[in-house]
């Protein structure tokens with residue numbers, strides 16, 4: 001499956017990238033980075049470190065937008081640590097960043113690809129929206145977009161909004177509306193679902209076990225350590241038994257869609273209200289005539305998801 005991943009690593013982005021690298025059925029054409037959890041410089045450096053950790057230094061990383069389209073930037077260093085990777089230290093990254101801007105890479109890759117391309121988005125949608133604004137017709141070459149974003153219930157930045165949509169609500173709206181205009185299937189995996197993908201102590205131990213005794217798996221070991229430092233305040237506030245692995249759900253959906261339940265709904269993203277900016281607005285009954293149309297994830301087989309993740313990361317041993 002030809003795939004581009006747009007991301008803002010971020011601990012859970014890092015795990016998602018490693019899951020993708022571990023999955024030979026995914027043909028990773030490139031990684032674009034965006035400002036989100038931390039600055040664009042740091043998300044780009046982190047993408048390099050993670051590719052090096054996974055020994056995939058031939059992958060191409062294209063740095064994208066340093067700030068959202070309209071609103072003032074926000075970051076989530078309090079969730080992911082100042083370095084975006086839970087304070088885990090990596091050797092200085094050696095692999096180069098591509099000179100081409102992430103938006104240009106998205107646009108050019110989608111102009112006339114030999115096969116339709118799947119886009120996985122794990123961060124604010126600034127790069128994708130900018131590419132669609134520059135060249136709206138590229139949407140027709142998208143096989144589909146699978147994104148982590150939005151909250152139907154409570155948000156994690158405000159009561160109404162999830163981080164990726166809140167960080168660039170205008171971009172999120174552009175992407176949902178453009179996709180609908182060109183009939184591009186969009187799968188949205190919202191917070192309501194990712195909050196059920198909790199890395200409990202037992203699930204983290206299963207990852208740690210991949211690198212114990214005579215087994216050596218630096219990837220699994222690093223992932224387990226990062227997860228120990230991920231979103232501790234959120235866990236406490238929400239009463240979670242571990243951190244939710246939001247972004248790897250996107251890659252899991254590509255690999256095993258049957259792990260998820262979905263329903264087709266009309267949707268948009270609120271951009272105007274100071275109270276609910278970034279809200280994923282869902283209309284199940286078609287009463288509001290909303291411009292977007294999405295496949296909304298509503299459920300996840302969390303044990304199946306962790307089985308997939310643990311088995312996949314086992315390949316790095």
Ligand code: BDR
Pocket residue numbers: 010011012013037076079122123148156162163164191246247
């Ligand atoms: C999303 O926000 C980020 O902090 C995570 O990486 C994830 O993409 C969850 O709301």
Ligand code: CA
Pocket residue numbers: 007008009010012013036037122123247
């Ligand atoms: Ca992310």
